[in-house]
Amino acid sequence: xxxxxxxxxxxxxxxxxxxxxxxxxxxxxxxxxxxxxxxxxxxxxxxxxxxxxxxxxxxxxxxxxxxxxxxxxxxxxxxxxxxxxxxxxxxxxxxxxxxxxxxxxxxxxxxxxxxxxxxxxxxxxxxxxxxxxxxxxxxxxxxxxxxxxxxxxxxxxxxxxxxxxxxxxxxxxxxxxxxxxxxxxxxx
Amino acid sequence: xxxxxxxxxxxxxxxxxxxxxxxxxxxxxxxxxxxxxxxxxxxxxxxxxxxxxxxxxxxxxxxxxxxxxxxxxxxxxxxxxxxxxxxxxxxxxxxxxxxxxxxxxxxxxxxxxxxxxxxxxxxxxxxxxxxxxxxxxxxxxxxxxxxxxxxxx
Numbered sequence: 426x427x428x429x430x431x432x433x434x435x436x437x438x439x440x441x442x443x444x445x446x447x448x449x450x451x452x453x454x455x456x457x458x459x460x461x462x463x464x465x466x467x468x469x470x471x472x473x474x475x476x477x478x479x480x481x482x483x484x485x486x487x488x489x490x491x492x493x494x495x496x497x498x499x500x501x502x503x504x505x506x507x508x509x510x511x512x513x514x515x516x517x518x519x520x521x522x523x524x525x526x527x528x529x530x531x532x533x534x535x536x537x538x539x540x541x542x543x544x545x546x547x548x549x550x551x552x553x554x555x556x557x558x559x560x561x562x563x564x565x566x567x568x569x570x571x572x573x574x575x576x577x578x579x580x581x582x583x584x585x586x587x588x589x590x591x592x593x594x595x596x597x598x599x600x601x602x603x604x605x606x607x608x609x610x611x612x613x
Numbered sequence: 614x615x616x617x618x619x620x621x622x623x624x625x626x627x628x629x630x631x632x633x634x635x636x637x638x639x640x641x642x643x644x645x646x647x648x649x650x651x652x653x654x655x656x657x658x659x660x661x662x663x664x665x666x667x668x669x670x671x672x673x674x675x676x677x678x679x680x681x682x683x684x685x686x687x688x689x690x691x692x693x694x695x696x697x698x699x700x701x702x703x704x705x706x707x708x709x710x711x712x713x714x715x716x717x718x719x720x721x722x723x724x725x726x727x728x729x730x731x732x733x734x735x736x737x738x739x740x741x742x743x744x745x746x747x748x749x750x751x752x753x754x755x756x757x758x759x760x761x762x763x764x765x766x
Contacts, residue, residue, distance in 0.1 A: 439659065440659060440660060440661040441660065441661075442658055442660050444653065444654065444658050444659075445650075447650065447653055448646055448649075448650050451645075451646045451649050451650070452646050455641040455645050455646060455649075456638060456639070456640050456641050457638070458641075459639055459640070459641040459642075459645070460638045460639040460640075463639045464639075473641075473642055473645070476641065476645070477645070477648055477649050477652060480649045480653070481649065481652050481653060481656065484653050484656060484659065485656060485659065487659050488659050488661050546628070546632050547632065547635075547636065550629070550632045550633065550636075565633075569630070569633040569634070570633065570636070570638060597629070600629055601629075604629070
């Protein structure tokens with residue numbers, strides 16, 4: 426609540442012509458926005474370009490911010506939409522778990538790493554996340570990394586609350602299957 | 614050969630939650646803010662123009678003035694009609710002439726306003742405007758100055 430009041434204060438200053446105050450908002454949200462862009466786009470340089478573009482769009486759209494939601498939610502919404510539309514423009518195809526090729530399964534199943542090692546776990550998790558569609562990666566980022574509520578995620582993505590819950594359930598299931606394939610673990 | 618132990622679905626869920634929460638969030642690259650601000654400075658400044666008297670303030674003032682005018686026009690007429698006179702000052706001849714002229718115009722104008730029943734609405738209008746400018750605006754500006762001192766460094 427206090428964070429949102431602070432944001433509103435800075436926004437009022439910017440809308441009164443003090444453009445340099447925008448740097449404070451950028452500093453506050455740059456890590457979260459960059460992390461989201463990196464999670465969805467995967468490529469670091471691309472994520473940096475898109476993240477910068479997101480902040481320029483946020484600046485231009487500031488007069489349209491009507492305080493109906495938190496400023497952070499509003500920024501996330503712009504960031505999410507920008508990342509998704511950037512990907513769609515490039516027509517990058519992501520591999521869905523349902524269409525994993527046999528070759529991939531054979532090479533990836535031979536991971537002989539130890540599940541007890543944190544590095545191995547982290548590597549496998551990254552691989553599993555990279556195989557989710559971009560929209561699902563966004564949801565995972567909001568839910569697990571940013572600890573946003575289902576309502577906030579619904580506001581950001583434009584989906585209904587029940588839709589977000591259903592998607593999260595399916596994403597968890599896909600991650601289980603993906604991690605099983607990658608690590609060779611079996612369900613009891 | 615994979616010697617990893619078998620995990621149940623619940624344990625898997627807990628593992629995934631733990632793994633994700635242990636991941637370090639990616640940090641933005643160096644000079645990110647500077648690069649963004651360089652691009653932002655090339656854009657036109659975003660300024661929201663606010664009217665001096667807001668719509669809500671105008672609405673309140675008009676309703677107040679209409680209410681007072683309504684009362685002034687419909688109230689029963691007073692039996693006495695006192696004439697306002699400008700107080701006389703002791704001044705040199707030129708100033709005396711100006712004073713006399715001013716007194717005549719002011720008294721005539723005053724009588725016109727007073728007798729037409731517009732005195733109260735005019736007084737109400739000036740009162741409302743004064744209230745808006747000096748008290749409400751003053752309060753808002755002092756609040757903004759306080760916040761400015763707290764957050765500006």
